[in-house]
Amino acid sequence: MAADSVATTTTPPRPVVRPKRKKALVDYLVTFRWIPAIFVALPLSALIYFCIYIGGMLSSMKPEERRRREHEENVHKVVRRLKQRDPKKDGLVCTARKPWVVVGMRNVDYKRARRFEVDLSAFHNILEIDTERMVARVEPLVSMGQITKVTCPMNLSLAVAPEFDDLTVGGLINSYGISGSSHIYGLFSDTVVSMEVVLADGRVVRATKDNEHSDLFYAMPWSQGTIGFLVAAEIKLIRIKEYMRLTYTPVRGTLKEIAQAYADSFAARADADAADDSKKKNHQRQQVPDFVEGMVYSPSEGVMMTGVYATAEEAKKKGNRINRVGWWFKPWFYQYAQTALQRGEFVEYIPTREYYHRHTRSLYWEAKLIIPFADQFWFRFLLGWLMPPKITLLKITQGEAIRNYYHDNHVIQDVLVPLHKVGEVLEFGHRELEVYPVWLCPHRLFKAPVKAMVQPEAGFEQHPRQGDSSYAQMYTDVGFYYAPGAVLRGEEFDGAEAVRKLEQWLIANHGFQAQYAVSELSEKDFWRMFDPSHYDHCRRKYGAAGTFMSNYYKSKKGRKTDKEVRDAEAEAAAAIVEPDAAE
Numbered sequence: 001m002a003a004d005s006v007a008t009t010t011t012p013p014r015p016v017v018r019p020k021r022k023k024a025l026v027d028y029l030v031t032f033r034w035i036p037a038i039f040v041a042l043p044l045s046a047l048i049y050f051c052i053y054i055g056g057m058l059s060s061m062k063p064e065e066r067r068r069r070e071h072e073e074n075v076h077k078v079v080r081r082l083k084q085r086d087p088k089k090d091g092l093v094c095t096a097r098k099p100w101v102v103v104g105m106r107n108v109d110y111k112r113a114r115r116f117e118v119d120l121s122a123f124h125n126i127l128e129i130d131t132e133r134m135v136a137r138v139e140p141l142v143s144m145g146q147i148t149k150v151t152c153p154m155n156l157s158l159a160v161a162p163e164f165d166d167l168t169v170g171g172l173i174n175s176y177g178i179s180g181s182s183h184i185y186g187l188f189s190d191t192v193v194s195m196e197v198v199l200a201d202g203r204v205v206r207a208t209k210d211n212e213h214s215d216l217f218y219a220m221p222w223s224q225g226t227i228g229f230l231v232a233a234e235i236k237l238i239r240i241k242e243y244m245r246l247t248y249t250p251v252r253g254t255l256k257e258i259a260q261a262y263a264d265s266f267a268a269r270a271d272a273d274a275a276d277d278s279k280k281k282n283h284q285r286q287q288v289p290d291f292v293e294g295m296v297y298s299p300s301e302g303v304m305m306t307g308v309y310a311t312a313e314e315a316k317k318k319g320n321r322i323n324r325v326g327w328w329f330k331p332w333f334y335q336y337a338q339t340a341l342q343r344g345e346f347v348e349y350i351p352t353r354e355y356y357h358r359h360t361r362s363l364y365w366e367a368k369l370i371i372p373f374a375d376q377f378w379f380r381f382l383l384g385w386l387m388p389p390k391i392t393l394l395k396i397t398q399g400e401a402i403r404n405y406y407h408d409n410h411v412i413q414d415v416l417v418p419l420h421k422v423g424e425v426l427e428f429g430h431r432e433l434e435v436y437p438v439w440l441c442p443h444r445l446f447k448a449p450v451k452a453m454v455q456p457e458a459g460f461e462q463h464p465r466q467g468d469s470s471y472a473q474m475y476t477d478v479g480f481y482y483a484p485g486a487v488l489r490g491e492e493f494d495g496a497e498a499v500r501k502l503e504q505w506l507i508a509n510h511g512f513q514a515q516y517a518v519s520e521l522s523e524k525d526f527w528r529m530f531d532p533s534h535y536d537h538c539r540r541k542y543g544a545a546g547t548f549m550s551n552y553y554k555s556k557k558g559r560k561t562d563k564e565v566r567d568a569e570a571e572a573a574a575a576i577v578e579p580d581a582a583e
């Protein structure tokens with residue numbers, strides 16, 4: 001379908017019709033949430049961001065040698081702490097990170113039961129930027145905002161730099177992470193060159209793709225810190241330029257047509273790939289953008305964005321438009337991008353670091369629900385510089401009632417689906433969730449030499465589709481975040497049931513749910529969605545079973561019963577150390 005084409009007559013799938021819902025006290029608390037958000041969360045956030053800024057500056061002023069020495073000392077502290085654990089008395093091991101500090105939306109209910117915490121809070125330094133090997137050696141609590149501040153002025157970037165400032169390296173590797181460059185480099189964990197891991201018995205090992213711990217290397221992503229503690233990682237750097245030349249392309253049509261226009265915006269169609277026309281292929285290869293993002297605003301409208309790095313010289317040429325999207329008074333990025341639907345296709349240049357963090361100020365589009373008028377010009381001008389409120393403070397000030405309200409009446413889910421299924425998941429989302437805008441971000445899912453928790457569809461390479469190659473299948477992260485249409489219309493909505501249906505859809509369609517999101521999966525279904533073979537093998541081999549919590553135990557919603565805690569701890573007795581474990 002051509003971009004900006006006229007809507008077809010096909011009607012979108014109808015959302016489920018639901019009865020009206022009676023308002024309760026919590027509805028009013030949610031409606032007036034902007035009061036504590038403005039008067040408490042925003043000023044405190046500014047203070048915290050200022051402290052983080054000073055902390056980052058002090059850390060970068062430390063000589064490299066000192067940072068390295070401190071790192072060694074802190075690793076020893078972790079080892080000592082792990083060795084203090086008495087398996088007969090103490091609970092299972094997890095990090096001491098407070099549940100409200102993390103960005104993710106899970107309740108982190110395992111932190112309300114018996115556990116043995118290990119403090120990793122000292123690991124927040126960038127240890128080295130090696131411009132010869134093109135790797136950054138960083139500690140796990142280094143945040144995306146912190147690292148882009150250092151690398152962008154050097155015209156360097158992590159190959160995959162997730163958009164949101166507060167995300168940490170440890171969370172992005174052990175869970176999942178993505179950015180608009182993932183259609184080239186894969187998920188965040190695919191850009192890792194080496195991992196330094198403290199194992200259950202206190203051994204510190206370095207795992208790479210091809211050393212003696214390569215199995216550990218492939219087991220860490222998606223493991224949620226249930227195999228060992230990551231204490232440092234080397235991550236691939238790429239050379240970048242000062243600006244992103246961004247093209248906004250409006251698309252109109254059915255959800256399937258929008259999905260096709262999105263795929264066409266960055267990948268050659270498979271039939272063109274198959275044609276033995278090397279000239280054509282070369283041409284197409286040259287056109288692969290550095291960054292890709294799609295935004296679906298309604299069941300019939302979307303805007304596709306493709307970016308290519310550009311020099312300052314090019315950006316400043318006469319006639320080119322520069323847009324400093326990071327300035328506090330600027331319109332929120334997702335709303336600005338939507339104007340392409342009226343303006344038609346346009347191109348502009350955005351300073352690269354501001355582009356990377358374009359969704360931070362508006363928390364993607366979630367800030368609109370917290371402070372409904374924060375997107376107005378007067379608010380942006382007066383208080384926009386304080387945005388966004390820190391997720392930590394929002395979590396602290398919400399209380400149990402609002403937290404439960406969000407679970408029932410709100411959706412925050414990222415689902416990873418094969419590119420050829422995007423149209424279908426958009427239709428499913430419209431029918432069951434009706435959440436807009438929907439975020440689309442493509443990513444390669446590489447074939448691994450082991451059965452990793454997340455892997456492409458079996459045999460995809462024999463019948464390559466659009467975006468696929470012999471070594472990776474093209475997937476897409478489809479982000480559903482916002483209040484569902486039913487909730488906005490005051491109708492009943494069962495959030496848990498909607499998530500359950502979404503999860504079943506994913507299992508049936510070889511999709512995966514991002515693990516920061518609330519999950520309703522049973523244990524059996526969890527391991528139908530994620531492949532347990534290699535994960536289980538490594539948990540036994542590296543002594544994690546019975547010491548670290550298991551992945552499902554950590555992700556399961558709801559307070560743990562005593563029995564669950566005891567059963568999980570008893571896993572130690574059942575854990576069989578395989579013969580190849582000893583070193």
Ligand SMILES: Cc1cc2nc3c(=O)[nH]c(=O)nc-3n(C[C@H](O)[C@H](O)[C@H](O)COP(=O)(O)OP(=O)(O)OC[C@H]3O[C@@H](n4cnc5c(N)ncnc54)[C@H](O)[C@@H]3O)c2cc1C
Nearest residue numbers: 102103140162163164168170171174175177178225230516
């Ligand atoms: C508002 C919002 C915006 C988001 N934006 C993006 C985005 O732009 N891009 C994107 O890719 N994702 C995004 N996400 C999802 C994000 O990827 C996850 O939340 C991710 O887990 C990172 O969060 P975190 O740094 O707080 O990690 P945490 O939640 O702290 O950690 C995630 C998991 O990793 C484990 N872990 C952390 N550190 C270690 C360690 N050192 N050793 C062993 N295990 C460890 C933790 O125990 C936990 O199980 C967003 C989520 C929300 C709610």
